[in-house]
Amino acid sequence: ILLPNTAITDLGKSDYLAATEIAWAPNLNTAFAVQYDPDESQIDRGYARMQFRPHRGSLVNLGYRYRRDLLQQSDISFLWPLSARWRALGRYNYSLLDDRVVETLAGFEYQSCCWALRMAYRQYFSPTQGDDNKGVYLQLELTGLSSLGDDFRSLLESNVRGYESNY
Numbered sequence: 001i002l003l004p005n006t007a008i009t010d011l012g013k014s015d016y017l018a019a020t021e022i023a024w025a026p027n028l029n030t031a032f033a034v035q036y037d038p039d040e041s042q043i044d045r046g047y048a049r050m051q052f053r054p055h056r057g058s059l060v061n062l063g064y065r066y067r068r069d070l071l072q073q074s075d076i077s078f079l080w081p082l083s084a085r086w087r088a089l090g091r092y093n094y095s096l097l098d099d100r101v102v103e104t105l106a107g108f109e110y111q112s113c114c115w116a117l118r119m120a121y122r123q124y125f126s127p128t129q130g131d132d133n134k135g136v137y138l139q140l141e142l143t144g145l146s147s148l149g150d151d152f153r154s155l156l157e158s159n160v161r162g163y164e165s166n167y
Contacts, residue, residue, distance in 0.1 A: 013038040027053045044068050049075075051162055057081050061161045072096040077105075077160040086110055089120070091159045100125065105159050107137070116141040122155070 019033035034046035049063035063075040077091040091105040107120025118139045126133050137155060156163045 015044065027055075042068065049161070053162070057087065059160075059162050063161075070097075073102060079160055079163055082108075085112060089156065089160055089163070103159070105155075114143050116143070118156070120155075 016036040016038060017034070018036075019031070021029065021031040023029045028050070030048070030050045032046075032048050035044045036042070037044050043066070045067045047063065047065045049061065052060045058080050059078065060080075061075070061077045065071060065073045065075070073093060073095050075091070075093045077089075079087055079089045081087050087109045089105070089107050089109060091103060093101070093103040095102050101123075103122070103124040105120055105122045107118065109119075110117045116139075118137070118141070120137045121135070122137060123132055123134045125131075
């Protein structure tokens with residue numbers, strides 16, 4: 001839509017967007033998205049990811065993200081039961097463009113009927129500070145009451161796609 005008495009100029013073409021998500025089986029799904037710039041004849045951004053959930057309480061994620069001239073990252077995260085009450089968790093995020101690790105997360109989670117204990121070590125690169133930050137996280141959660149320590153569940157939900165507590 002143009003204002004009256006406004007000349008039409010070559011505004012270029014709109015970007016093309018495409019996205020799909022496919023559930024290959026009840027426990028395996030993939031997602032792909034791409035943004036293509038027809039004026040520049042190149043992809044501006046995109047991602048591909050796969051999630052495998054062999055059974056409740058376990059998952060493995062593989063991912064790749066791309067933004068032209070800005071980022072190119074591979075990502076692996078998992079949540080895996082070690083026993084009926086213990087689960088291991090982790091994430092490894094790597095920047096192919098910068099040739100460096102962006103973030104690592106490794107930890108364990110213990111859950112019983114009445115309480116949960118989560119602990120992890122995290123190292124991540126902070127572009128604003130220009131160096132690596134490290135932290136140890138510990139949380140005790142009492143079912144239906146409260147939790148003590150770091151907001152670990154939010155950390156896991158944002159770093160391990162598909163993470164959910166057994167509660």
